[in-house]
Amino acid sequence: MLIISVALGLASTGADEHVLAGARLFREGRWAEALVEFRVAERLGSTAARGYAGATLVKLGRPEEAVEAFEGPGGPPAGRDALLDYHHAQACWNARLYTCADRLLAGVGERSGPRVAGEAARARAAIAKLLSTEPKPDSVDWYLARCEETARAGRQVLARAYCSEAKALGGRRQDRRGVAEAEAKLSRLAAGREGL
């Protein structure tokens, strides 16, 4: 399905052949080689390759890097391609960013084929079960700490994702634990300050 998505989304740039080669390798399950082709296409100016690289990183078991690919500069806007949104949601899920995954899966719905729609529905049900009880204080603190660590490592996109998750989870608690702290960190991240 990715190859069709790729072919339909291609603009005619010099990077196209690398995007198509990446899509072919992706379909063959040769994830590492596919990633290389998408990365080369990105460097040659492809605007589509970053999302496909994100999907490939999910397959390679590198969810945090996938989140960065999807949510960083040049990443595909959510809502434009249901299949990429589904891979993005998988990246969020694997990175333990459950509210992020849920938000994306909610938009996947009928826009995708029946198989993906079914899997999205099952994943949403699993997330609903996970989030059915009030998040534990330790959970919120874990996301805040991860936000801090990734920001210190210069991974602003990932830091923003973890702080947003902390804010969302804290907001589900009666005492709104960590919400103010997460908002403050997000503001500093938006202002472009690397350290928090």
Next chain:
Amino acid sequence: MMVSLSLAAALALAAAPDPCGPVEPAARPDPGIAAVYRVVGDSERAAGSMEAAAAAYRAALSHDPRDADARAGLEAVCARRHELAFAEGLRLMHEGDRRGAIAAFERARGGPDATSAALLEGICLYELGDDARAAPLLRAAEADAAHRENAGFFLGLIALRAGRSADAQDLLAMSAADPALAPFARDLARSARRSGRLVLSFVAESGWDSNVDLAPDIPGPTSRISDMLGAMTGVVDVRPLGESGPYLRGIGNWREQRTYDALDMRSVGAAAGWQGGRSGHFWLAEYGYDRRDLARAPYMSAHRLFGTARVQLGPTTSAGVSWLTRFETFEPDVDADYSGTRHVAEADVVWSPWLRTVVAAGWHGGRDLARAATLSWWEQGPRLSFRFEAAPRTRVGVDSVLAWRRYDEVDPSIGTRRSDAVFDVAALVEVDLADRWTLRGSLALRRETSTSPEFTFTKVVPMVGIGYTVGLF
């Protein structure tokens, strides 16, 4: 676009090249694009993704074989690829992804940890039930002194599973040289001596029956008779292809009451069946025939069909279903109305929370279509059993079954339609005295309550015995 789609389809099953094999030159070399591939390779290498880095450096070299930095990068990555593949295999194995681990160990086998990778790949294959692929890998690992005992242990398990008891005994005895494996290896070697393609077993028991004639608990004209008894049972089990495949079984049982000769019993039975799969994941279909004499006169004969299937739900849990149909014929005229067809079905879940401990819970249902409707019944109820190793060589088990039984029609002889509850509980202790000798003690209790008081009774049967089991071939 169509060309690309067709190409993708045609190449869908193409295999990935060896990431460290010779590099084929590109049809249209392009040093400019080679530099981009090299930068991507450097970036992937920095991210710790050696596989992607190798792919990028290879693409760079295919476009520019003189790119010394790309060549150096590829050599650096390839120097570590086996080590990385081995680490990946270990990680996947610990995560329970056996298939992923097998693929990673396969890649690691070309490197310095070749025999370790072969051992672990063999273990993963054994755990997936692929003994044919596991055995050569384990034999390769066995050649390395560092892995001899571990590999021998798993080769012993494979031999045990295939019913090659003599091989299993030798391999497991050899692997017991490793102190960490010794307790398991010795236990399994003992099991090996009791298993094989031909297994003979014999049990002699003696005990006491508190209520031989099933006299009711209420005082009445029937007096309760207790009696001593002795019993012997012999079983022959033939499995020419090991655990999985066809099998034949014969069983003979002799029971002698000390004073109540009417219940002296002889029975013989034979069964032929086929099992597919092994251990916690199998199906089995069987035909059998049983014949029983009481007081030296023919009493009952039965043809039976039995089928069961079990699937592994997780590393410690399995679920099973079974069905038994018996076509029973009672010979004495007075018992002829009991003749008919009996069906029993059961579903259960078996859980092994820790080594040598098994808990099983199930529900069964039965239907006896006797010739006389007054003797026909439906029944259903739970079953619970528990087994554990209380001490080395000592096993303890408890089985309990409750059945609520409802008869079809009013029995004119008692003026009511019977509805019974039958509760059986049996406790068993087995102590292995030697490799093939086992001391057994059991206590069986039956409590049956009925809407008709004359069918409400209790009986207790304690027994002690000794068993001998030998596996041949």
